[in-house]
Amino acid sequence: MAELFIEFEDNRLLSTLCGEYDRHLTQIEKALTVQLVRRGNQITIIGEQENADIALDVLETLYERLETGRPVEPADVDRELRMDTHPPEPTPNGDQLEMFGRGNYEIKTRKKVIEPRTDAQKAYVKSLFENELAFGIGPAGTGKTYLAVAVGVSMFIDGKVDRIILSRPAVEAGERLGFLPGAMEDKVDPYMQPLYDALNDFLPGKQLAKLKEEKKIEIAPLAFMRGRTLSNAFVVLDEAQNATTMQMKMFLTRLGEGSRMVITGDRSQVDLPRGVQSGLSHAEQLLNGIKDISFSYFTASDVVRHPLVRAIIEAYDEDSQKAFERQQQRQQQQ
Template sequence: MTEQSISLERLEETINVFGSFDENIRIIEGEMEVSVVSRDSMLKVSGENAENVMYAVKAIEALMSLSSRGEAINEQNVRYIIQLVRSGNESQISQLAGDVLCVTAKGRPIKAKTLGQKKYVEAIKKNVVTLGIGPAGTGKTYLAVAAAVAAFRAKEVNRIILTRPAVEAGERLGFLPGDLQSKVDPYLRPLYDALFDMLGAETYNKYLERGNIEVAPLAYMRGRTLDDSFIILDEAQNTSR
């Protein structure tokens, strides 16, 4: 049996790291096969495997560090940090508490949650054209929209243009009721959802009426002048060369 201790300095950070009903610590215990016990101002981590105990201690200390910088600790954070610690990349965890990219209409800060997302956001800021490639649900569209809103609020661009190829999945566009906008809306829904979250419905509609935000299928973008614009081409794998 191996045991290591961690000194607990601030109660708020400890509560944040433990999570409600100790759910975050339970994840670490399950993943690392260790036992974590809080005694006075110390945290005792014990287990049969010395390496697992060391990993658990590193993960808890990394979570404490993130918590001290005001980061919310949740299951996603915990599992990602366990993954980084196991792969020997715990030195990069400090980079996760990065700058706020954008603040939503409800006041929630949007930040890069993984090292991959951080690189992606930095690439968008530095380069004229950025290609984001990755599995579904990794924040490619959402972070791109957040970067667009941040640039628009900072007056770096005058327009946000959202576009994606309206590729049919067996059905025909003419089958859908309404005018052209109504027909392409279902294809552009992920972009709308992200914009509603960042700007709120009222502000979004105001900018849409003024032409500051434009949503269009890719087929209608040919020959357009795109000065001072932040353009997001979503689902670009469906475009032809």
């Protein structure tokens, strides 16, 4: 067991660092299995040497963040813990994910500043700014769509694109809802709600409504994209695993001059009829390796929703792996 000490000059900043009712300290204690004891302007860290060193590093980084005038929220604590405890995952082609520094990679929107919380998210955000066509593939809750929309809003605010176009296939998740009442917009809105939720996080309500009215922001089903050329726009296709191969080809060929296109999806949540190939998997096989097209991959360790979401995804992945191994054994026996 190690016992480390760290002192802070500004008690006001230290109070913010600890959080209301020391909730930030509690968050660090639970994540690293250490004990943090605050006395005056000093915090004592008690625990295994490796975890105590990580806790010390996290506290110092968060305090430096406060010194620059930026806030510290539970999400910021979570990000620093992840950066210290999860080394970069190797990408499918064997390269290591690039490190971009800590706490400096920001996406500015009208309502908030977004910061990636894992190395995979940092690599993904970097690829969105650098590539005209980018894919984000991984399980639910890893921020694929959220970060893509945030980058789109940021580029729109900076004048790098003239409009934002968000789309997704209007495919039901295992249920048949039948015909929905209302006009066309009323019918498709339930499918588009996750995209509205992301936009509402980044833009004030009145401004968002005005931009939609002026067609500066469009949210439409994938089927409405045929025949269009999307120029000077930031385009996002969400839930791309539910696009067919023909739909994916149609969408990808909409890319026009001055535009950026992002394709996000989760290969484990395909809702297409049995026997219909997912356009996302097909495009991944076909386009991987083409220059200026990036592929970013996420795992359960990148989940930033409730901690139980990560545990649920890992349980399902483990079950799928066991089922695959049983199938392989049966084939060998035959």
